[in-house]
Amino acid sequence: MADLATPALEGGTRYQQNGSCFSAPDALQHFQSWKTKTDQVKKIEFIRTGNKLKNQLVNLEKDKNVLFNKKSDFRMEYCILEELEHKLTKNRKTEKAKIQQKLSRIHSAVKGLQRQLKDVKPTPEFVDKLREMMEEAEAAISSFKEEQRQIYDELLREENVATNEISALERKIEMWAVGTSAARIFKQCVFPVHKEVQNQFPKEVIELERFLQQTGGRQGGWDQCDHQIFLKIWRKHKGKPSYITETLEYLPDRTKEDIQSHEKWHKEFLILESQKKEAIQKWKMKKREKSKILVQKEEVPTDIQRDHEETQKQKTEEERKKRLAELEAWKKDKALASASKQEAQLKEEEEKEKKKQRERQRQLQMKLLLEDYSREKKEQEELLRLEKEKREEAEREQKKRTAAEEIVKFQERVSSLVYLFHIYFRFLCVFI
Numbered sequence: 001m002a003d004l005a006t007p008a009l010e011g012g013t014r015y016q017q018n019g020s021c022f023s024a025p026d027a028l029q030h031f032q033s034w035k036t037k038t039d040q041v042k043k044i045e046f047i048r049t050g051n052k053l054k055n056q057l058v059n060l061e062k063d064k065n066v067l068f069n070k071k072s073d074f075r076m077e078y079c080i081l082e083e084l085e086h087k088l089t090k091n092r093k094t095e096k097a098k099i100q101q102k103l104s105r106i107h108s109a110v111k112g113l114q115r116q117l118k119d120v121k122p123t124p125e126f127v128d129k130l131r132e133m134m135e136e137a138e139a140a141i142s143s144f145k146e147e148q149r150q151i152y153d154e155l156l157r158e159e160n161v162a163t164n165e166i167s168a169l170e171r172k173i174e175m176w177a178v179g180t181s182a183a184r185i186f187k188q189c190v191f192p193v194h195k196e197v198q199n200q201f202p203k204e205v206i207e208l209e210r211f212l213q214q215t216g217g218r219q220g221g222w223d224q225c226d227h228q229i230f231l232k233i234w235r236k237h238k239g240k241p242s243y244i245t246e247t248l249e250y251l252p253d254r255t256k257e258d259i260q261s262h263e264k265w266h267k268e269f270l271i272l273e274s275q276k277k278e279a280i281q282k283w284k285m286k287k288r289e290k291s292k293i294l295v296q297k298e299e300v301p302t303d304i305q306r307d308h309e310e311t312q313k314q315k316t317e318e319e320r321k322k323r324l325a326e327l328e329a330w331k332k333d334k335a336l337a338s339a340s341k342q343e344a345q346l347k348e349e350e351e352k353e354k355k356k357q358r359e360r361q362r363q364l365q366m367k368l369l370l371e372d373y374s375r376e377k378k379e380q381e382e383l384l385r386l387e388k389e390k391r392e393e394a395e396r397e398q399k400k401r402t403a404a405e406e407i408v409k410f411q412e413r414v415s416s417l418v419y420l421f422h423i424y425f426r427f428l429c430v431f432i
Helices: 002-017 024-067 079-118 124-177 179-189 195-200 203-215 224-236 243-250 256-296 303-431
Strands: none
Touching (some): 124 243
């Protein structure tokens, strides 16, 4: 209890030290009202989400009843789904009962702790008991949250697998719809391998095209979507065997043997394609060499052509020299402008520096004058203070002397009065 009360007391102390305009009861009331409003908003949002999910569930139940109708033409096909639905419903009810039982235990533990807090006893035993009860309640809540988190993670994984399977089936259905046209397009795109082509292109090109014809095109007989998924995962894992597990998740209609066979085909395809690229490069180089030889064997240009070429060369050279001269002149002008600009900047910087020095000297002189004035003023104040002290001391001495003289005069008067009183008393005694 003392541990629970300490943060609240510290918070109240800080509230008072900071000079807040709210007292401790007002701050507590403000916090409670804010917490109540926040809880209400969360509750409303939770209820709204629950109602939305409930409506979706009702719609799904209606669709399910239509499917599982006894008069349906597909009654026999839906029997398996109906059995699976009953099994899942039973498992869901069992899981719900277990969760309610755990929540009731946690609820009873929290209620017991609240009852103990109503009757507080300031003893160490009572504080230890409260701490033990709080730790038990926290442990129960933490274990419950961890169990539910694991269950939810498993459900999410199952949902991802189901989503991937459904997506794969949808792609298959779409491919079935366009299967005929796709096959026709593939046949049109096949590289025609005949004697003329064999004579024109390298052997590696022909081998690659023949390989593609025999194995089902550039996707190895797979549809484009499945092949792209395979390539993405295979490149992600860099061809390691671990890619097969992830590929099976994304392509549930493919077996492990299909994926391994497709990988073997893809590796062979890559080898043939690289050989094709090298062969094409060599073929292009040979073609260039032949072109050079043909150019060298052409007829020598005539004298008129030579004169024309010389004239063109001279014109070109003159234009080049003219452009170079213009460029040099532009560079000189630019250099002069840059030099003048730098000189102006230097002068401006020097002027600024001189101005700063004059300002520093003026400030230094003012500082020295202020120091002299302050020193003289302090000296004058010190002299005035000493003179005042001397004057006051002289006045005190004068007052002391005056008081002493007055005391002496008073004593003399008292003595004379006493003397007169004695004489008067004796005179009375004589007459009496």
